Amino acid sequence: MIIQCTKKLADEMKLKVSKPDLLNVNQIYCWHAHLFKIGRKKCVLVMNNVTRYHFVLYGLVKKDFVMFEEIVKMNIVSNFLADGINPDHVDWYINQLGDIQFYATSDRSIISQMNDSILSLEYIIYYEAERGNTIDIFEINRDLNCTPMMKIPKYPNKMMIDALNEQYSKN
Incomplete structure (x- = not known):
């Protein structure tokens, strides 16, 4: 697995x-990953290079960055399952990932789409906070992946499925 x-x-x-x-x-x-803050909370948006499927890690603390690889893999699994991806495909995908290698970013269009998603995320979180509602980052991830993006022909969750x-049928 490569995280840029x-x-x-x-x-x-x-x-x-x-x-x-x-x-x-x-x-x-x-995948590409970007650190940003909402209020005083550190967050990371992780986006797949091909499908633009993405999720947010919200409220990270220093020790979370030490265990970043495990947190990313765990969130890939939980988000895939929540989006209705076949559990066999999820297990197969995770087994194919291998060790995580970190590199610099290489695609400005992905960075642009990540920034658009962050703007949407900030709006949703501040809107929910104004109303006094609890923030369900898991549900927000579902909503973000049902948002159209310019560079892909379908929604990110459908593209990932x-x-x-x-990939599963090839093996």
């Missing part, structure tokens, strides 16, 4: 990242 970190996230995790060479890598296993079905 923005400079903010790499600095937070104290990583030295270099530009990736992704020519011989299946992009379905590549199709990509996993295709």
